[in-house]
Amino acid sequence: MASNTKAIVAGIVKNIQDEESIEELELLAKTAGAEVVAKVVQRKTSYDSAFYIGKGKAQEIAEVAKALEANAVIFDDDLTPVQIRNLENLIELQIIDRTTLILDIFAQRAKSKEGKIQVELAQLQHLLPRLTGKGIELSRFGGGIGTRGPGETKLETDKRHIKRRISYLKKELQKIKDSRHLLRSARKFPVISLVGYTNAGKSTLMNALTNAKVSSNDRLFDTLDTTTRLLILPDGRKALLSDTVGFIRKLPHEIVEAFKATLEEIKEADLLLLVADGSSRNFEEEINTVFKVLKDIQADNKPIVIAINKVDKINSSFILPLNSKNTVEISALYKKNLDELLKRICENLSKTRKFAEFLIPYDKLSIVDIIYQNGLIFSKESLPEGVKIQGEIEEFVINKYKNFLI
Numbered sequence: 005m006a007s008n009t010k011a012i013v014a015g016i017v018k019n020i021q022d023e024e025s026i027e028e029l030e031l032l033a034k035t036a037g038a039e040v041v042a043k044v045v046q047r048k049t050s051y052d053s054a055f056y057i058g059k060g061k062a063q064e065i066a067e068v069a070k071a072l073e074a075n076a077v078i079f080d081d082d083l084t085p086v087q088i089r090n091l092e093n094l095i096e097l098q099i100i101d102r103t104t105l106i107l108d109i110f111a112q113r114a115k116s117k118e119g120k121i122q123v124e125l126a127q128l129q130h131l132l133p134r135l136t137g138k139g140i141e142l143s144r145f146g147g148g149i150g151t152r153g154p155g156e157t158k159l160e161t162d163k164r165h166i167k168r169r170i171s172y173l174k175k176e177l178q179k180i181k182d183s184r185h186l187l188r189s190a191r192k193f194p195v196i197s198l199v200g201y202t203n204a205g206k207s208t209l210m211n212a213l214t215n216a217k218v219s220s221n222d223r224l225f226d227t228l229d230t231t232t233r234l235l236i237l238p239d240g241r242k243a244l245l246s247d248t249v250g251f252i253r254k255l256p257h258e259i260v261e262a263f264k265a266t267l268e269e270i271k272e273a274d275l276l277l278l279v280a281d282g283s284s285r286n287f288e289e290e291i292n293t294v295f296k297v298l299k300d301i302q303a304d305n306k307p308i309v310i311a312i313n314k315v316d317k318i319n320s321s322f323i324l325p326l327n328s329k330n331t332v333e334i335s336a337l338y339k340k341n342l343d344e345l346l347k348r349i350c351e352n353l354s355k356t357r358k359f360a361e362f363l364i365p366y367d368k369l370s371i372v373d374i375i376y377q378n379g380l381i382f383s384k385e386s387l388p389e390g391v392k393i394q395g396e397i398e399e400f401v402i403n404k405y406k407n408f409l410i
């Protein structure tokens with residue numbers, strides 16, 4: 005559908021990062037299916053409260069749009085309801101902001117029930133405060149970016165209906181979350197979460213390490229739903245490796261809010277495997293974005309291993325700005341240096357082991373197996389009340405069975 009969208013991308017440039025951000029916006033627009041016919045930037049130190057860009061610049065966009073027969077203008081930041089109304093009146097085309105565009109891509113990608121609910125919730129929460137009194141007549145645009153809901157549904161634009169729908173979707177998400185919580189508490193192995201900027205190579209690495217056969221593609225936000233696979237580490241330990249949605253700069257709070265359940269999994273991981281595209285011109289900005297998001301979701305205090313990916317594309321004279329003992333240069337695509345990466349994962353994951361002493365009753369003997377699988381056992385003794393085990397045990401197992409600690 006959006007193949008009929010001819011878009012102009014526009015934004016304000018205050019510094020080099022903004023320039024990169026607008027380039028990325030262009031890529032996002034293409035990813036959503038639009039044809040980008042022009043790029044308009046304004047060098048300015050502040051945003052205009054009425055038009056976001058200056059009014060003169062907005063007029064210029066209107067003229068360019070007419071000449072190039074564009075039918076939408078996509079802005080690099082989120083717009084206030086006032087800015088949207090003013091821009092719509094002046095330019096007389098569909099006005100799309102950065103979050104609407106990202107969510108449109110998400111809407112096309114969402115496959116799981118949870119993914120679809122999360123996307124629709126984020127879309128509605130973004131749309132609601134931006135509906136003008138008359139309601140945005142989305143239909144006049146004949147579909148296209150910002151009008152798609154997940155699973156081919158059309159976004160509803162009636163305020164009352166939207167509010168009802170939002171509370172319904174929140175309840176549905178809660179239900180899924182509750183059932184997953186049960187699942188998670190039943191897990192036997194430590195969890196490693198792949199995190200990173202979109203298109204860094206997380207899914208490719210997941211496939212290389214586990215034969216997961218998840219989709220990997222050279223496009224932004226290819227992965228939306230979380231996939232988890234068993235990973236066998238070189239020391240024989242087992243862990244669960246989990247691939248999830250990528251991050252992007254200016255990640256809007258509606259998305260963070262709606263994807264809380266997904267992001268919470270990252271928060272509960274035992275180790276983060278951060279994948280960064282070492283061949284990206286924006287390497288530093290991207291890695292900073294990832295750290296910022298991790299901080300926002302309070303997942304920045306975990307053991308972390310950083311995989312600098314796509315080294316096959318890097319000129320060998322290039323010196324990476326990151327160098328620490330937790331950093332490994334790899335190529336997920338050509339399976340280069342993955343042994344070293346796994347070794348690092350092992351070292352850092354074992355930091356989560358602590359000394360513990362359990363007394364497991366005889367009717368709960370399956371727990372003894374789980375403890376064996378997740379620790380280094382020093383002694384095991386059969387007592388009248390149960391089996392006494394001592395050892396260096398994974399922290400998540402200790403927390404899970406703390407009722408049986410001595």
Ligand SMILES: Nc1nc2c(ncn2[C@@H]2O[C@H](COP(=O)(O)OP(=O)(O)OP(=O)(O)O)[C@@H](O)[C@H]2O)c(=O)[nH]1
Binds near residue numbers: 201220317335
């Ligand atoms: N040259 C090279 N390309 C790679 C490497 N790893 C991944 N790629 C390519 O990078 C692109 C993105 O890879 P994905 O694995 O889909 O990236 P992702 O991080 O899962 O991306 P999203 O799910 O969109 O957030 C694909 O075209 C991969 O083939 C690598 O080591 N070297």
Ligand SMILES: [Mg+2]
Binds near residue numbers: 208
């Ligand atoms: Mg992916």
